[in-house]
Amino acid sequence: xxxxxxxxxxxxxxxxxxxxxxxxxxxxxxxxxxxxxxxxxxxxxxxxxxxxxxxxxxxxxxxxxxxxxxxxxxxxxxxxxxxxxxxxxxxxxxxxxxxxxxxxxxxxxxxxxxxxxxxxxxxxxxxxxxxxxxxxxxxxxxxxxxxxxxxxxxxxxxxxxxxxxxxxxxxxxxxxxxxxxxxxxxxxxxxxxxxxxxxxxxxxxxxxxxxxxxxxxxxxxxxxxxxxxxxxxxxxxxxxxxxxxxxxxxxxxxxxxxxxxxxxxxxxxxxxxxxxxxxx
DNA sequence: ATCATTTGACCTTA
DNA sequence: TAAGGTCAAATGAT
Numbered sequence: 001x002x003x004x005x006x007x008x009x010x011x012x013x014x015x016x017x018x019x020x021x022x023x024x025x026x027x028x029x030x031x032x033x034x035x036x037x038x039x040x041x042x043x044x045x046x047x048x049x050x051x052x053x054x055x056x057x058x059x060x061x062x063x064x065x066x067x068x069x070x071x072x073x074x075x076x077x078x079x080x081x082x083x084x085x086x087x088x089x090x091x092x093x094x095x096x097x098x099x100x101x102x103x104x105x106x107x108x109x110x111x112x113x114x115x116x117x118x119x120x121x122x123x124x125x126x127x128x129x130x131x132x133x134x135x136x137x138x139x140x141x142x143x144x145x146x147x148x149x150x151x152x153x154x155x156x157x158x159x160x161x162x163x164x165x166x167x168x169x170x171x172x173x174x175x176x177x178x179x180x181x182x183x184x185x186x187x188x189x190x191x192x193x194x195x196x197x198x199x200x201x202x203x204x205x206x207x208x209x210x211x212x213x214x215x216x217x218x219x220x221x222x223x224x225x226x227x228x229x230x231x232x233x234x235x236x237x238x239x240x241x242x243x244x245x246x247x248x249x250x251x252x253x254x255x256x257x258x259x260x261x262x263x264x265x266x267x268x269x270x271x272x273x274x275x276x277x278x279x280x
Numbered sequence: 281a282t283c284a285t286t287t288g289a290c291c292t293t294a
Numbered sequence: 295t296a297a298g299g300t301c302a303a304a305t306g307a308t
Binding site: 091092094116117119121122128130132145 | 300
C-alpha cells in the first residue's frame with residue numbers, strides 16, 4: 001500500500017481522532033457506567049475507524065497506477081539537471097506529463113480558466129477541452145486539459161500543465177465577475193463559515209501545488225466559489241457541482257462521511273481522497 | 281463596445 | 295500521416 005503525503009496526513013489525523021474518541025469513551029465509562037455520551041463516543045470511534053479503513057483501501061487500490069507526475073519526475077531524474085539549452089517549445093510534447101491530474105465530478109477548482117480549444121479525441125466519446133489561465137496576460141502559463149471520463153459521464157479527468165505565476169484564484173479578471181471572495185481557509189475548524197464559504201484553496205491561490213497538510217482539507221472546498229463563466233459552463237456541461245457537506249452539521253456527521261466515502265462520484269468524497277493518494 | 285466562447289484550420293509530434 | 299494541441303476569426307453574451 002502506498003499513501004502519499006496528504007492522504008497520509010488525513011490518515012494520521014483520523015487516527016488521532018480515533019484515539020481521542022477512545023480516550024473520551026474511557027473517561028465517560030469511568031464517570032458513569034452507562035450513558036448516552038458513551039454511545040456518542042463509540043459512534044465517533046466507529047466513524048473514524050471506517051474512514052481509516054476506506055483511506056487505506058483507496059490507497060491500496062490506486063497504488064498500482066503510474067501517474068503522469070511520477071513519470072515526469074522519473075524522467076527528470078533520469079535526465080539529470082536541466083542543461084542550458086534552447087527555449088522551451090511553444091507546444092508541449094504530446095502526452096507530456098501533467099504536473100497534476102485529478103478525476104473530479106466538477107471542473108471548478110478555484111482558478112479562473114479561459115477555454116481556448118476543443119478537440120474530439122480518438123476512442124473518447126466526449127471532446128477534450130483545453131483551458132489556459134485567465135491571467136495569461138500577466139504571464140501565467142498554467143493550462144489544463146479537461147476530459148469527461150468514459151465510464152462516468154459526470155466525472156472529469158483534469159490534467160494541469162504549468163505553474164500558476166499569477167496568484168490565480170481569487171482574482172477574477174477585471175471588467176467581469178464580482179469581487180473575489182475571501183480566501184480564508186481554516187482546516188482546523190469544522191464551522192460552516194470556515195469550510196463552506198467557497199474560498200479557493202490557499203495553496204492554490206499562492207500558485208503551484210503545495211503538499212502542505214492543509215490542502216488535504218482544502219480540496220474538499222474546491223467548489224463553485226465565485227459565479228464566473230466557469231460556473232456557467234459547469235452548468236452547461238452538466239457537471240455536478242460540489243456538495244458542501246460541512247454546510248450541514250448533521251450531514252457532516254458519521255452518516256455524512258460514510259455517504260461521502262461510499263460514492264465515488266460524490267464530490268469531496270472518496271474520489272478526491274483517491275486523487276490525493278494517487279496524484280500528489 | 282468589450283470580452284468570452286466556439287470552431288475550423290493550422291502546426292507539431294509520434 | 296494521423297492525431298493531439300493551439301491559434302485566431304467568427305459569433306454570442308453582457
